[in-house]
Amino acid sequence: MLFKTRLKSIGVVAAIAATLLSSGVSADSGDKILESSCVECHDLKGAGPENLTELWALKGPNLSYAGNKYKQAWLEQWLAAPTRIRPTGMFYGNHIKPGTDEDVIKQESLVKHMALSASDAKVVAAALMHRKAKSELITPGAYKPGTISLRMGELVFDKFRGCLGCHQIEPGYGGASGPEVYTLGNRLQEDYIISFIQDPQAWSPLTFMPNRPLKDKDLQKLVHYFRALAKEKF
Ligand code: HEC
Ligand code: HEC
Structure with a gap:
């Protein structure tokens, strides 16, 4: 019994030490x-x-x-x-x-x-x-701001290119093996998104996201769509 109490108090000391250490980290x-x-x-x-x-x-x-x-x-x-x-x-x-x-x-x-x-x-x-x-993979200004309706955007994302099989366009809707795309517009830089979709393996070697030749027009539409999606409340 005594032994157990002793262990407990050692635990408390360790916890205090850890807190002190981690509060020191903020200055780093x-x-x-x-x-x-x-x-x-x-x-x-x-x-x-x-x-x-x-x-x-x-x-x-x-x-x-x-x-x-x-x-x-x-x-x-x-x-x-x-x-x-x-x-x-x-x-x-x-x-x-x-x-x-x-x-x-x-x-x-x-x-x-x-x-x-x-x-x-x-x-x-x-x-x-x-x-x-990998800055050499980015073309600054590759994305030209524009708009698209959510309906048209979803058509491009799903029907034409099969992206929905791996990515969710709202919580619980879409494939689960890739990152969610309904937050992409807030999360990622637009020029990066264009560059990544054009050549996923250049950024992420061996990733199983397929490398599909997309026209610039469609790339732009996809990014318009991600930006529109990110404004939705789910
Ligand atoms: C076979 C599954 C698969 C398909 C199909 C697919 N993706 Fe992906 N995608 C992935 C995976 C896995 C990643 C994560 C790659 C990594 O981080 O290494 C990814 C990452 C991305 C990213 C970067 C997101 C981030 O948070 O890093 C974008 C943008 C993207 N995909 C768009 C698309 C588009 C547009 C299509 C359709 C043309 C598509 N994907 C089709 C699996 C897929
Ligand atoms: C135990 C492993 C682990 C540690 C330690 C860890 N991460 Fe992560 N991190 C992950 C995993 C797994 C994901 C993917 C989470 C997801 O997508 O749900 C992630 C995702 C992220 C992302 C989002 C990136 C993206 O595109 O998904 C950022 C930014 C990040 N981590 C930064 C950090 C930083 C900064 C630290 C240190 C303070 C850290 N992580 C420590 C495992 C870890």
Whole structure:
């Protein structure tokens, strides 16, 4: 009994020490936080998987080109209050099991993303904006702002190009193996979206998102659609 109480009080001391340590972290620069808390799951240097074993072992999306990909305001918000973007987490194959009709997501195997304090989220988002691997794949101004109705946009996304098989256009509607697209407009830079759809493998080697030759006209329509979707309330 005495032994158990002793253990408990050691636990309390450890918890206090951990709190002190983590409150010390807020003063650190965003890069320090990235190196200490994020490298375990995220590639920050840009190599990318070289074979299927490495692809399968990925524990989080590549952040080495975060500055070419995300909108800073979204990063800041999401890091403080993360939500699931990929219904099947990472790596996809580790979180599904065969069902009778279609694959079933193993919800119990999905982990909740760590959340940062608002001040840490701010410095980390700023540090991520400096990670700019693969800039040569971006054409600044590739996206020309315009509009499309949600109905027309959905036609392009689904009927013509089969994108709905892997991506959800609203919670629970669409495939589960790719990231949700109904938040894309807030999340990703428009020129990145154009570049990524044109050549997914250039950004994410071995990704199973198909490389389809799309006309610039259709690429523009897709981005108009993502921007319109992101304004919807689900
Ligand atoms: C235990 C592994 C793990 C750790 C540690 C981790 N992440 Fe993640 N991260 C993930 C996974 C898995 C996802 C995909 C989540 C999803 O889509 O639902 C993700 C997603 C993200 C995203 C959204 C990117 C996208 O396109 O989906 C950002 C930004 C991010 N992490 C930043 C960070 C930062 C910054 C840290 C350190 C403070 C960190 N992560 C620590 C596993 C991790
Ligand atoms: C076979 C499944 C599949 C199909 C079909 C597919 N995608 Fe994807 N898509 C993915 C996966 C998986 C990713 C994540 C790639 C990565 O991060 O490595 C992705 C990522 C994306 C991204 C980047 C999103 C992000 O958060 O990083 C966009 C934009 C996108 N897809 C658009 C499309 C469009 C448009 C189509 C139709 C022309 C399409 N996808 C068809 C599987 C698919």
